[in-house]
Amino acid sequence: MTLVAGVDSSTQSCKVVIRSLETGALVRQGRAAHPDGTSVDPAHWWEALLSAIAAAGGLDDVAAISVAGQQHGMVCLDAGGRVVRDALLWNDTRSAQSATELVASLGAQAWAEAVGSVPVASFTVTKLRWLATHEPASAARTAAVCLPHDWLTWRLKGSRGLDELTTDRGDASGTGYWSPITGAYRDDLLKLAFGAVPVVPRVLGPTEEAGATSEGVLLAPGTGDNMAAALGVGARPGDVVVSIGTSGTAFAVADTPSRDTSGAVAGFADATGRFLPLACTLNAARVLDAAAAMIGVGLERLGELALSAPAGAEGLTLVPYLEGERTPNLPHATGAIHGLRLSTSTPAHLARAAVEGMLCGLADALDALGLSPERVLLIGGGARSEAVRRIAPTVFGRPVVVPPPGEYVADGAARQAAWLLSGGAEPPEWSAGSPSVHEAEPTPGLRERYAEARTRFLGGV
Numbered sequence: 419m420t421l422v423a424g425v426d427s428s429t430q431s432c433k434v435v436i437r438s439l440e441t442g443a444l445v446r447q448g449r450a451a452h453p454d455g456t457s458v459d460p461a462h463w464w465e466a467l468l469s470a471i472a473a474a475g476g477l478d479d480v481a482a483i484s485v486a487g488q489q490h491g492m493v494c495l496d497a498g499g500r501v502v503r504d505a506l507l508w509n510d511t512r513s514a515q516s517a518t519e520l521v522a523s524l525g526a527q528a529w530a531e532a533v534g535s536v537p538v539a540s541f542t543v544t545k546l547r548w549l550a551t552h553e554p555a556s557a558a559r560t561a562a563v564c565l566p567h568d569w570l571t572w573r574l575k576g577s578r579g580l581d582e583l584t585t586d587r588g589d590a591s592g593t594g595y596w597s598p599i600t601g602a603y604r605d606d607l608l609k610l611a612f613g614a615v616p617v618v619p620r621v622l623g624p625t626e627e628a629g630a631t632s633e634g635v636l637l638a639p640g641t642g643d644n645m646a647a648a649l650g651v652g653a654r655p656g657d658v659v660v661s662i663g664t665s666g667t668a669f670a671v672a673d674t675p676s677r678d679t680s681g682a683v684a685g686f687a688d689a690t691g692r693f694l695p696l697a698c699t700l701n702a703a704r705v706l707d708a709a710a711a712m713i714g715v716g717l718e719r720l721g722e723l724a725l726s727a728p729a730g731a732e733g734l735t736l737v738p739y740l741e742g743e744r745t746p747n748l749p750h751a752t753g754a755i756h757g758l759r760l761s762t763s764t765p766a767h768l769a770r771a772a773v774e775g776m777l778c779g780l781a782d783a784l785d786a787l788g789l790s791p792e793r794v795l796l797i798g799g800g801a802r803s804e805a806v807r808r809i810a811p812t813v814f815g816r817p818v819v820v821p822p823p824g825e826y827v828a829d830g831a832a833r834q835a836a837w838l839l840s841g842g843a844e845p846p847e848w849s850a851g852s853p854s855v856h857e858a859e860p861t862p863g864l865r866e867r868y869a870e871a872r873t874r875f876l877g878g879v
């Protein structure tokens with residue numbers, strides 16, 4: 419049996435799956451935690467990757483591997499290939515002002531036309547501007563800039579030379595200086611943001627080899643975690659995927675690029691040669707972690723409490739902007755609880771309001787895509803919660819399809835590695851397990867009350 423490996427180096431952890439090339443069957447898997455924080459030494463990702471590979475039984479019998487990673491993170495390397503400073507992650511909002519300045523200098527429409535997206539604080543281009551402005555010495559030492567998956571792929575190759583850095587269309591499309599519309603870097607935008615044009619990774623096609631490890635395991639191009647999730651879950655045109663991880667994302671596979679001048683929808687490329695319009699919230703599964711901690715229970719009990727409360731939590735409304743927010747673009751926002759009465763001051767009401775508030779934030783992202791999906795697929799760590807699965811249709815106002823619990827980002831990466839070996843125009847067909855379908859009536863007034871609370875606390879957004 420030929421084996422392939424897929425890696426998900428995401429915000430909270432690194433996961434590795436090893437699957438059969440022919441059938442896609444899961445053979446073994448491993449995981450390791452990443453440190454907390456929005457500014458992280460990439461060495462931690464490397465150590466976690468090695469631990470997760472070891473926990474998955476190693477790569478001795480594996481033919482090809484692919485790394486998918488959290489998007490946008492700025493990894494700066496000096497001329498000798500050493501990391502210059504901690505990487506600023508997608509959820510680090512210190513570059514919000516830099517984003518405002520960059521958008522003001524060209525206008526939102528010009529950015530959307532140039533790179534498919536209007537940059538917000540998450541985008542690498544804004545982080546480079548922040549670095550040039552606030553840490554000129556680090557900026558001066560930066561000879562190359564790449565993304566988390568690019569850096570891990572480069573390390574797996576044992577590379578030293580900056581000219582050996584590679585990336586793919588999907589992850590490159592989240593930088594803000596590569597255009598999914600033309601398939602080319604925009605050095606002028608890099609220069610505008612950073613004042614110089616550092617080395618950037620070569621952009622590989624969907625099945626182009628990135629090299630090999632010293633043990634001879636072939637390296638697929640890898641991609642961003644959302645692009646890998648689309649591949650892993652087998653998203654097809656007409657589907658919208660909602661992922662509840664550290665970030666909340668809503669995305670769809672499209673045949674043509676998008677250019678949303680409002681900035682709500684990022685016009686990303688996908689991992690197959692197509693496109694992946696995506697709306698992202700900064701607040702998803704961790705809202706549940708925070709609510710569980712506030713109430714003093716575990717996630718399972720939080721879910722039971724949420725399901726024990728009446729739908730709509732009798733008007734108790736939680737606006738979940740605990741880490742600022744990206745959709746809507748409010749990097750300095752905080753969360754709020756509205757509608758407290760003596761009768762709603764219970765752990766069950768708070769649990770329900772947390773699940774509903776988090777899902778209302780995701781419903782805003784779903785609406786931003788402006789699609790009428792045939793299916794809404796729910797994935798990510800948060801989809802493991804029964805309460806989330808059962809409450810989601812009451813908030814989204816449509817049935818929700820939940821694939822069997824799994825690591826769909828790592829699976830997508832494994833499928834890309836299989837595609838590298840099998841060749842052909844499309845990735846190999848792997849049979850997926852049967853999804854469960856959750857249907858429920860929308861909760862009357864819930865979205866309206868949420869919109870009102872959001873507006874009341876956040877000045878008319």
Ligand SMILES: Nc1ncnc2c1ncn2[C@@H]1O[C@H](COP(=O)(O)OP(=O)(O)O)[C@@H](O)[C@H]1O
Nearest residue numbers: 428429430431663664703717798799800802803
């Ligand atoms: N049974 C569960 N109920 C609710 N949330 C869960 C459950 N299992 C995992 N999670 C959530 O999943 C999150 C991690 O999701 P994951 O998709 O792995 O994140 P990321 O890819 O961003 O690292 C954690 O914040 C955790 O709260």
Ligand SMILES: O=C(CO)[C@@H](O)[C@H](O)COP(=O)(O)O
Nearest residue numbers: 428429488489508663664665
């Ligand atoms: O910034 C985005 C998408 O644009 C995030 O979705 C990151 O890619 C992080 O993903 P998770 O770790 O939450 O999966």
